[in-house]
Amino acid sequence: MLRRTALSLIGSSVLVAATGCAGSGTAKSGQKTFTMSAFPTGNSMDPWKTQLSQYVAAATYDTLTHIDADGTVVPWLATSWDYSDATTLVMELRTDVVFTDGASFDAEAVKSNIEYAKSVTPSNVAAQPYLSYIQSVDVVSKSKVRFNLRAPQPDLPYGFSQQAGWMVSPTALKNPKTLADTPVGSGPYVLDKSGTTTNKTYAFTQNKNYWAAAKWSRFEKLVVQLITDPTASNNAARSGQLDYTIVSAGTEIKGWKIAQGSASAFFGFTIFDTSGKISKPLGDARVRQAMNYAVDRKAILKSVLDGQGVANASTPFGPDSLGYNRNIDSYYTYDVAKAKRLLRQAGYPNGFSVKVLNNPQWDQMAQALAGYLRKVGIDVQLSNHGDDFVQQTNSGKWAMATGLLSVTGLPYSDFTFTMTKSSSMNPLGNSNPKVNALLAKAVSAEGDEQKRLYAQLAEYAAEQAWYVIPALSSQLHAYNPHVVKVVEPARAGAPMLYHLRPVGAE
Numbered sequence: 019m020l021r022r023t024a025l026s027l028i029g030s031s032v033l034v035a036a037t038g039c040a041g042s043g044t045a046k047s048g049q050k051t052f053t054m055s056a057f058p059t060g061n062s063m064d065p066w067k068t069q070l071s072q073y074v075a076a077a078t079y080d081t082l083t084h085i086d087a088d089g090t091v092v093p094w095l096a097t098s099w100d101y102s103d104a105t106t107l108v109m110e111l112r113t114d115v116v117f118t119d120g121a122s123f124d125a126e127a128v129k130s131n132i133e134y135a136k137s138v139t140p141s142n143v144a145a146q147p148y149l150s151y152i153q154s155v156d157v158v159s160k161s162k163v164r165f166n167l168r169a170p171q172p173d174l175p176y177g178f179s180q181q182a183g184w185m186v187s188p189t190a191l192k193n194p195k196t197l198a199d200t201p202v203g204s205g206p207y208v209l210d211k212s213g214t215t216t217n218k219t220y221a222f223t224q225n226k227n228y229w230a231a232a233k234w235s236r237f238e239k240l241v242v243q244l245i246t247d248p249t250a251s252n253n254a255a256r257s258g259q260l261d262y263t264i265v266s267a268g269t270e271i272k273g274w275k276i277a278q279g280s281a282s283a284f285f286g287f288t289i290f291d292t293s294g295k296i297s298k299p300l301g302d303a304r305v306r307q308a309m310n311y312a313v314d315r316k317a318i319l320k321s322v323l324d325g326q327g328v329a330n331a332s333t334p335f336g337p338d339s340l341g342y343n344r345n346i347d348s349y350y351t352y353d354v355a356k357a358k359r360l361l362r363q364a365g366y367p368n369g370f371s372v373k374v375l376n377n378p379q380w381d382q383m384a385q386a387l388a389g390y391l392r393k394v395g396i397d398v399q400l401s402n403h404g405d406d407f408v409q410q411t412n413s414g415k416w417a418m419a420t421g422l423l424s425v426t427g428l429p430y431s432d433f434t435f436t437m438t439k440s441s442s443m444n445p446l447g448n449s450n451p452k453v454n455a456l457l458a459k460a461v462s463a464e465g466d467e468q469k470r471l472y473a474q475l476a477e478y479a480a481e482q483a484w485y486v487i488p489a490l491s492s493q494l495h496a497y498n499p500h501v502v503k504v505v506e507p508a509r510a511g512a513p514m515l516y517h518l519r520p521v522g523a524e
Contacts, residue, residue: 148177267324338427341472369395
């Protein structure tokens with residue numbers, strides 16, 4: 019289930035009941051209904067909460083920006099932007115966009131959305147890391163908005179292409195309870211309630227008044243069905259019920275294309291308790307380093323991740339990151355003797371026991387890591403929590419957890435969202451002065467100096483070992499090339515909805 023669960027935090031897809039699909043690989047271009055599968059990530063259609071699926075939200079809501087195929091941030095609802103200083107972002111907005119309830123998109127709508135998104139509970143955990151930087155929003159004019167930031171965040175325009183950029187009708191936000199099952203956006207589709215079964219199948223038809231109809235060729239009907247069982251979605255694809263789904267390595271579907279997203283899943287054990295409040299041994303960096311030396315990264319990359327990914331030294335730093343140096347990937351060689359020696363030096367020659375919060379969907383990775391750690395005397399006790407995993411993560415009661423985060427190759431955000439208090443996987447509020455200082459220097463530096471600082475930060479992060487991450491893994495997605503044309507974007511585990519277009523359409 020790795021491929022499917024990876025998208026649960028990175029932006030995933032779900033199974034769909036097919037209407038009008040022929041057998042796999044046989045459908046003709048111009049097919050009117052596009053059917054995709056997606057992994058459910060919440061239970062609300064409100065995009066500012068823990069939503070059903072990013073694809074469900076993207077059907078009815080636009081974002082402020084988009085990302086191009088090469089990972090570049092490009093205009094969408096926002097036409098241009100500029101940082102007047104390190105903590106002030108000004109955006110120019112489109113003036114021709116209307117929500118499906120007739121409300122106009124303007125600066126007041128942006129302000130209303132951001133203020134609602136920052137206050138609502140349960141919040142969209144994927145959006146909050148970016149939103150947390152926004153201290154206030156000023157309406158400069160109907161077509162210009164100013165974001166006042168509490169600290170520099172150079173990647174906010176990228177964040178606005180993701181789940182921090184949804185725009186909901188400001189009128190609908192006045193009665194937000196209705197958004198749970200009635201989306202009101204300015205996006206490419208509108209919900210077809212007659213074809214929708216709550217928490218299972220979501221059907222959409224074209225938004226006939228879509229402002230970007232000339233920019234985005236769409237299917238006449240979109241169907242997204244939420245499913246957790248990868249075998250079921252593979253079978254549905256083989257029988258012609260699907261046009262797009264997430265798959266595991268080795269999957270074959272006759273007539274379909276299998277494509278690989280970028281290595282963007284930061285997947286493994288997260289050490290919450292780096293100060294040793296809950297589990298004293300974890301407060302010693304030598305213990306955390308020992309845990310990393312105890313793991314055979316190459317074996318896990320091959321056996322657990324099916325070779326889909328790149329080696330990693332437990333830092334949110336990959337080949338696409340500014341300042342990347344291949345030497346960092348081999349920082350932690352597999353060395354059981356060294357792991358045991360470090361444990362002895364730290365005062366734990368016989369190891370220790372630690373309870374680890376685990377999501378059952380990630381059990382294959384958790385069991386593999388636990389097995390290696392047990393070989394050096396660290397008794398990992400996995401405690402499974404499915405439906406309440408997020409609540410347990412935020413409870414502050416756990417020293418460690420199995421975790422999966424997204425990295426983008428934008429080092430300022432990737433380090434900020436994994437190794438500072440802004441991280442969604444940092445319930446104990448860990449903070450490292452050197453990490454903070456290097457980030458502060460890097461964000462204001464330029465050219466080779468900035469590159470050097472990020473390289474230095476990557477090495478220091480590996481040394482501090484807040485994580486046990488064997489590799490950055492990548493997502494595989496499969497689709498019927500006779501039905502859908504897919505743009506493979508950089509810096510993304512899988513295509514966004516706007517990267518999926520009908521074959522034969524301009």
